[in-house]
Amino acid sequence: MKKLFIYYSLTGSGDVVADYLSDKGYDIRKVISKHKYPKNFGLLMFSGGFRAGINIKDKLIDFNNDISNYDEIVIGSPIWFDRVSPPINTVLEKLDLSGKKVSFIFYSGGGEANKASERVKDIGDIIILKEPKKYKDELKKLEVFMEKKCSCKKTCKCGCQEGKKCTCKDCKCGCHEGKKCTCKDK
Numbered sequence: 164m165k166k167l168f169i170y171y172s173l174t175g176s177g178d179v180v181a182d183y184l185s186d187k188g189y190d191i192r193k194v195i196s197k198h199k200y201p202k203n204f205g206l207l208m209f210s211g212g213f214r215a216g217i218n219i220k221d222k223l224i225d226f227n228n229d230i231s232n233y234d235e236i237v238i239g240s241p242i243w244f245d246r247v248s249p250p251i252n253t254v255l256e257k258l259d260l261s262g263k264k265v266s267f268i269f270y271s272g273g274g275e276a277n278k279a280s281e282r283v284k285d286i287g288d289i290i291i292l293k294e295p296k297k298y299k300d301e302l303k304k305l306e307v308f309m310e311k312k313c314s315c316k317k318t319c320k321c322g323c324q325e326g327k328k329c330t331c332k333d334c335k336c337g338c339h340e341g342k343k344c345t346c347k348d349k
């Protein structure tokens with residue numbers, strides 16, 4: 164099963180996640196924005212927050228939207244103004260995620276991502292990490308999240324439907340009750 168982590172990072176937290184997932188066998192694709200974000204913290208907060216707030220889709224440099232070789236797609240974004248970052252708005256627009264096992268890794272300053280989560284909750288499972296560049300223990304949370312994801316391919320007996328909440332009591336597929344079942348074949 165081929166797995167891809169596609170992500171954006173401006174200040175390095177996403178890169179820490181990418182290093183971790185690369186070690187776990189994920190291919191890595193980092194997107195680069197054409198927009199020049201200011202180095203000055205205040206200006207960055209203002210312009211980045213504003214662009215995220217109105218859902219701007221940044222133009223990306225050499226963006227490759229071919230994910231046909233992958234079964235599993237993990238999308239990583241920093242949280243800006245409680246939302247998905249502008250480069251990842253573009254990724255969400257350009258990728259055809261149908262039929263893929265999808266999850267989201269958000270990294271934020273406070274460990275919250277309410278508006279971003281609300282937006283993607285029907286597309287895939289979500290984990291929110293607090294500044295993994297600074298707090299390395301956050302990767303332990305990520306490990307648990309990745310392990311608990313349903314990994315069945317063709318042998319799922321649970322009868323729950325892909326993309327729906329798993330309601331089985333005695334789930335054999337590895338995804339757990341109350342979480343979304345992401346298995347492809349049953």
Ligand SMILES: Cc1cc2nc3c(=O)[nH]c(=O)nc-3n(C[C@H](O)[C@H](O)[C@H](O)COP(=O)(O)O)c2cc1C
Binds near residue numbers: 175241
């Ligand atoms: C423009 C901007 C807006 C941000 N807005 C939020 C926010 O609303 N909530 C939050 O918890 N962190 C916010 N942050 C902090 C980032 O989400 C956090 O530092 C994240 O780990 C950065 O990821 P990166 O280092 O991969 O770019 C913001 C950072 C920037 C630059």
